[in-house]
Amino acid sequence: MPEKPPKFRRxxxxxxxxxxxxxxxxxxxxxxxxTKVEDVARRAGVSKGLVYLYFPSKEALIEGIVLRAVTPVADRAIAEISSFEGHPRTAISTVMRFLVMRLSDPQVMAVPRLIMREVAQFPHIAEMYRREVLDRVIPVLRERLQRGMDAGYLRPHDxxxxxxxxxGPLVLHVMLAEIFGIRPEDGLAFDRLVENHLSILFDGLSAREDTK
Amino acid sequence: MPEKPPKFRRxxxxxxxxxxxxxxxxxxxxxxxxTKVEDVARRAGVSKGLVYLYFPSKEALIEGIVLRAVTPVADRAIAEISSFEGHPRTAISTVMRFLVMRLSDPQVMAVPRLIMREVAQFPHIAEMYRREVLDRVIPVLRERLQRGMDAGYLRPHDxxxxxxxxxGPLVLHVMLAEIFGIRPEDGLAFDRLVENHLSILFDGLSAREDTK
Amino acid sequence: MPEKPPKFRRxxxxxxxxxxxxxxxxxxxxxxxxTKVEDVARRAGVSKGLVYLYFPSKEALIEGIVLRAVTPVADRAIAEISSFEGHPRTAISTVMRFLVMRLSDPQVMAVPRLIMREVAQFPHIAEMYRREVLDRVIPVLRERLQRGMDAGYLRPHDxxxxxxxxxGPLVLHVMLAEIFGIRPEDGLAFDRLVENHLSILFDGLSAREDTK
Amino acid sequence: MPEKPPKFRRxxxxxxxxxxxxxxxxxxxxxxxxTKVEDVARRAGVSKGLVYLYFPSKEALIEGIVLRAVTPVADRAIAEISSFEGHPRTAISTVMRFLVMRLSDPQVMAVPRLIMREVAQFPHIAEMYRREVLDRVIPVLRERLQRGMDAGYLRPHDxxxxxxxxxGPLVLHVMLAEIFGIRPEDGLAFDRLVENHLSILFDGLSAREDTK
DNA sequence: TATGAATGAGCTTTCATTCAT
DNA sequence: AATGAATGAAAGCTCATTCAT
Structure with a gap:
C-alpha cells in the first residue's frame, strides 16, 4: 500500500x-x-469545500476578484487626476497613459476583460462596481472638466x-477587442489609440479652417 | 359541448x-x-413544444432577436453614411441623429440593451453580430473617415x-445607463449627448488659442 | 442495437x-x-424531474402524504363524535374503536407512524397537522366532554x-410500539388496549370502596 | 504584549x-x-476538534445528553415507586408529582423536549432510551400495578x-405543548393536569350511579 | 490537550430538450 | 401543427469528520 501524501497544507x-x-x-x-466551483478548486489545488470556507458563494468569487483588483486602480486614477494643475489636457493624458500602461499587463487586463463579459449579468456586482469605482471616479473627472472650463482652458460643454x-473610446476599444475580436493589426495598440484619441478629444477632428 | 371557435385564427x-x-x-x-423557455412560450401564448418547432434551441432565440433587429439598422446606417458627400461632419451627424432617434423608441432600445447585457456570454452570437453588423459598418465608416481626411476636411488621423x-461615447453612454443606472438627470438625454459629443469630436475640447 | 423501450407513459x-x-x-x-428524492422517483417508476413537476420540494411530499391521509380520518372522527347523544361513553367508545379499526390496516397505520417519527422535525407540517386535525378534533371532543358533564353523565373535570x-394512552401505545418496539406479546392488541383503557377511563382504576 | 492570563483555568x-x-x-x-457541531463548539467555548476528542460523533452528543439526564430520573422514579406500600394511588401520585416538579424546571424539561423531537430519528438512541429507562421503569410500574390488583386495591385489569x-396523558400533554404549541391558557399547568388525571385514573370519569 | 484548516461525499433542485399523442 | 408530460444531466452548496500542527 503506497503512502498517501499528506492531505493538508496550511x-x-x-x-x-x-x-x-x-x-x-x-x-x-x-x-x-x-466554470464550475469544482474547477476553481482544482485549479487552485484545493478542495471544493475550501472555496466555500472563504467565499460564501460562487458569485462571491467574481465579487472578490473585482473588488480586489479595481479599488487600487480607482484610487490611483483619482489621485492622478486630482493632483494635476494647469491645463486638464495634461491630467487626462497622464491618467489615460497610466491606465493604458496598467492594462497592457495581461494579468491586469484580465479583470476589465472579466468585468466587460460578466458584470452585466450580476446586478449585485454591477452595483458594487458602480459604488467602488464609478461613483468615485466620475465626480472627480467631472469636476476636473468643470475646472478646466472655468479656467478657460476648455470650451464650454456639459x-x-x-x-x-x-x-468612451477606450471602453469601446477594449470591447471590440475582447468581445468581438476586432483589434488593430498590431495588437491592442493602446498607445496609438490614446494618442489618436487625445488629439481628437482636445483639438477636434476637423481641419482648422485657418490652416485649410 | 360545442367548440368555442377562436375569433380569428392567427x-x-x-x-x-x-x-x-x-x-x-x-x-x-x-x-x-x-428566463425559462416555458416562460417565453407562455408569454407568446403557445406551448413549449411549439417554440422548439421554430427555434432549435434557447440560444437560437437570442440569435433570432439580434438578427431580426440589427440588420435593418445596419443597412440603414450604411446607406446613410455612404450617401453623403462633402464634409463628413454632415454624414456622421446625420447617422448619429438617426441612430439616436431610433434608440429613443423603447421598443428599439430593447435590443441594444439585450446585446449589451448578454452578447458577451455567447461567442456564437457575438460572432454573428460582428459578421452582420460590425464587419459591415466599420469598413464603411472607416472609409468615410479616410475620404474626409483625403479630401482635407479632417485632420490626419488613424x-x-x-x-x-x-x-465610443455613445456606447459608453448606453452602458452607463443600462448596466449601472448612471444617466443624466433628465433621462437618457440622447440629443444633448450627441450635440455635445459632435462638437467635441469635430472641434475639440480645447479653447482655441486665437479665441482665448 | 436493441430497441429502446418507450420513455414515456402518460x-x-x-x-x-x-x-x-x-x-x-x-x-x-x-x-x-x-430517503433521497431519487429513491422516491425510482420506486414510483418515474424520473426525478417528474417528482418536482408535481411537488415543489421534498418536504412537500411529506406534507402531501399527511394531508391526503389525515383529513378524511379527522372528518370521520368528528362526525362520529358529534352524532352521538346520551352518555358520552358510547360516543367515545365508538370513535375509539373506529380509529383502532382503521389503524389496524397497515396501509393506514403507516401515516401515523410517519407523523410520529417525522412531524416534530418539520414545524411547517406540525402546524399543518395542528390546523387540519387538532384544531378541528380537539374542540369537538372538548365540547362533547363538557356536555357530558353538564348533563350529569360525567363527574366534574377540566x-x-x-x-x-x-x-393519551392511545398515543403512548402507538409510540411505544413504533419508536421503541415495546408492544404486547400478541401484537399491537389495539382491541384489548381500548377495552382496558375505556374501562379505566370511565370507571376508574380503584376498587369501589363499597365492593371492597 | 503581555498575555492576559485566564482568571482561572477550567x-x-x-x-x-x-x-x-x-x-x-x-x-x-x-x-x-x-445544529452544526461547530455551533456546539462555539457555544461551549471550545474548538471543533475538542468536541471530537470527547465525543466520537455528532450523534454521540445526543446520546450523551439523554444518558446523562435520564438515568437519575429513572433511578429516582423507580425508588419512589418501589418504596411505597399500601394503596398504589399514593405511590403513583407521588411519583407523578415528583416527575412534574422536576419537569417544571426548564433546565430539566429541555431533555424530554429533545427526546420528543429527535429520538424517533435515531434508532440507536431510541434503543438506548428503551434500555436505560423504559426497560427499567415499565417492569417496576407494571409489577406495582399487579400488586395493587392482587391486594384488592385496584380493579382487575391488564x-x-x-x-x-x-x-399516556402526561406524554400527550407534553407533546401537544412542545410539538404543536397547544397548551392550557395558564401555561403548562402540570399541577392541574396531574390532579385532573389522577382523579380520572383512579375514580373514573363516570358519575357514580349511587351519587347521581 | 487543543486548534481550525481542509476534505469530499452527498443531496436537492433546475430546466433545456424530447416525443407520444 | 400543437401539446405538455416526462426526462436526466448538471451543479451549487453543506457539514460531519480528520489530522497536521
Whole structure:
C-alpha cells in the first residue's frame, strides 16, 4: 500500500488569494457560467469545500476578484487626476497613459476583460462596481472638466456628457477587442489609440479652417 | 359541448415573430439565464413544444432577436453614411441623429440593451453580430473617415482608431445607463449627448488659442 | 442495437398519488432524511424531474402524504363524535374503536407512524397537522366532554385536560410500539388496549370502596 | 504584549459536561439537524476538534445528553415507586408529582423536549432510551400495578396496558405543548393536569350511579 | 490537550430538450 | 401543427469528520 501524501497544507493567509487567482483565470478562459466551483478548486489545488470556507458563494468569487483588483486602480486614477494643475489636457493624458500602461499587463487586463463579459449579468456586482469605482471616479473627472472650463482652458460643454467622450473610446476599444475580436493589426495598440484619441478629444477632428 | 371557435385564427407565419417578441421582452426584463423557455412560450401564448418547432434551441432565440433587429439598422446606417458627400461632419451627424432617434423608441432600445447585457456570454452570437453588423459598418465608416481626411476636411488621423472616438461615447453612454443606472438627470438625454459629443469630436475640447 | 423501450407513459392524473405512495413507503421504511428524492422517483417508476413537476420540494411530499391521509380520518372522527347523544361513553367508545379499526390496516397505520417519527422535525407540517386535525378534533371532543358533564353523565373535570386522559394512552401505545418496539406479546392488541383503557377511563382504576 | 492570563483555568474534567450543555441548548433551540457541531463548539467555548476528542460523533452528543439526564430520573422514579406500600394511588401520585416538579424546571424539561423531537430519528438512541429507562421503569410500574390488583386495591385489569393509561396523558400533554404549541391558557399547568388525571385514573370519569 | 484548516461525499433542485399523442 | 408530460444531466452548496500542527 503506497503512502498517501499528506492531505493538508496550511496556508490560511494565502489561500483566498490563490482561489481568486484560479477563479479569475478560469472565468476569463471560459466564462463564469461555464466554470464550475469544482474547477476553481482544482485549479487552485484545493478542495471544493475550501472555496466555500472563504467565499460564501460562487458569485462571491467574481465579487472578490473585482473588488480586489479595481479599488487600487480607482484610487490611483483619482489621485492622478486630482493632483494635476494647469491645463486638464495634461491630467487626462497622464491618467489615460497610466491606465493604458496598467492594462497592457495581461494579468491586469484580465479583470476589465472579466468585468466587460460578466458584470452585466450580476446586478449585485454591477452595483458594487458602480459604488467602488464609478461613483468615485466620475465626480472627480467631472469636476476636473468643470475646472478646466472655468479656467478657460476648455470650451464650454456639459462635463457630465463630455466625460463619456473622454472615456468612451477606450471602453469601446477594449470591447471590440475582447468581445468581438476586432483589434488593430498590431495588437491592442493602446498607445496609438490614446494618442489618436487625445488629439481628437482636445483639438477636434476637423481641419482648422485657418490652416485649410 | 360545442367548440368555442377562436375569433380569428392567427396566421401561422406570424408565430415565430410573436415568439421572438415574447423572448425579447422577457430577456430584457429578467435576463437570458433567468428566463425559462416555458416562460417565453407562455408569454407568446403557445406551448413549449411549439417554440422548439421554430427555434432549435434557447440560444437560437437570442440569435433570432439580434438578427431580426440589427440588420435593418445596419443597412440603414450604411446607406446613410455612404450617401453623403462633402464634409463628413454632415454624414456622421446625420447617422448619429438617426441612430439616436431610433434608440429613443423603447421598443428599439430593447435590443441594444439585450446585446449589451448578454452578447458577451455567447461567442456564437457575438460572432454573428460582428459578421452582420460590425464587419459591415466599420469598413464603411472607416472609409468615410479616410475620404474626409483625403479630401482635407479632417485632420490626419488613424481612421481605424478614430472610429472608436466617434462611436465610443455613445456606447459608453448606453452602458452607463443600462448596466449601472448612471444617466443624466433628465433621462437618457440622447440629443444633448450627441450635440455635445459632435462638437467635441469635430472641434475639440480645447479653447482655441486665437479665441482665448 | 436493441430497441429502446418507450420513455414515456402518460398518466397525468394518477401520478401524484403514485409518487405519494412511493414516498410514504420509503419514508416509513427508512425515514425521511435517509430517503433521497431519487429513491422516491425510482420506486414510483418515474424520473426525478417528474417528482418536482408535481411537488415543489421534498418536504412537500411529506406534507402531501399527511394531508391526503389525515383529513378524511379527522372528518370521520368528528362526525362520529358529534352524532352521538346520551352518555358520552358510547360516543367515545365508538370513535375509539373506529380509529383502532382503521389503524389496524397497515396501509393506514403507516401515516401515523410517519407523523410520529417525522412531524416534530418539520414545524411547517406540525402546524399543518395542528390546523387540519387538532384544531378541528380537539374542540369537538372538548365540547362533547363538557356536555357530558353538564348533563350529569360525567363527574366534574377540566375537559381540556381530560381529553389528554382520553387520547393519551392511545398515543403512548402507538409510540411505544413504533419508536421503541415495546408492544404486547400478541401484537399491537389495539382491541384489548381500548377495552382496558375505556374501562379505566370511565370507571376508574380503584376498587369501589363499597365492593371492597 | 503581555498575555492576559485566564482568571482561572477550567478543570478539564468539566469539559464534556459543558459541551453537552451547549449541545442540549442548541438542539432544543433549533433542532438536531439544524445544529452544526461547530455551533456546539462555539457555544461551549471550545474548538471543533475538542468536541471530537470527547465525543466520537455528532450523534454521540445526543446520546450523551439523554444518558446523562435520564438515568437519575429513572433511578429516582423507580425508588419512589418501589418504596411505597399500601394503596398504589399514593405511590403513583407521588411519583407523578415528583416527575412534574422536576419537569417544571426548564433546565430539566429541555431533555424530554429533545427526546420528543429527535429520538424517533435515531434508532440507536431510541434503543438506548428503551434500555436505560423504559426497560427499567415499565417492569417496576407494571409489577406495582399487579400488586395493587392482587391486594384488592385496584380493579382487575391488564397492568401492561394500564400503564399506558397511567403515563399516556402526561406524554400527550407534553407533546401537544412542545410539538404543536397547544397548551392550557395558564401555561403548562402540570399541577392541574396531574390532579385532573389522577382523579380520572383512579375514580373514573363516570358519575357514580349511587351519587347521581 | 487543543486548534481550525481542509476534505469530499452527498443531496436537492433546475430546466433545456424530447416525443407520444 | 400543437401539446405538455416526462426526462436526466448538471451543479451549487453543506457539514460531519480528520489530522497536521
Amino acid at each position: 496556508r490560511a493567509e494565502a489561500r483566498p488569494d490563490e482561489v481568486l487567482d484560479a477563479a479569475l483565470a478560469l472565468f476569463v478562459e471560459r466564462g463564469y457560467a461555464a 462635463p457630465d456628457l463630455t466625460l463619456r467622450s473622454v472615456i | 396566421r401561422a407565419e406570424a408565430r415565430p415573430d410573436e415568439v421572438l417578441d415574447a423572448a425579447l421582452a422577457l430577456f430584457v426584463e429578467r435576463g437570458y439565464a433567468a 481612421p481605424d482608431l478614430t472610429l472608436r472616438s466617434v462611436i | 398518466r397525468a392524473e394518477a401520478r401524484p398519488d403514485e409518487v405519494l405512495d412511493a414516498a410514504l413507503a420509503l419514508f416509513v421504511e427508512r425515514g425521511y432524511a435517509a 375537559p381540556d385536560l381530560t381529553l389528554r386522559s382520553v387520547i | 478543570r478539564a474534567e468539566a469539559r464534556p459536561d459543558e459541551v453537552l450543555d451547549a449541545a442540549l441548548a442548541l438542539f432544543v433551540e433549533r433542532g438536531y439537524a439544524a 397492568p401492561d396496558l394500564t400503564l399506558r393509561s397511567v403515563i
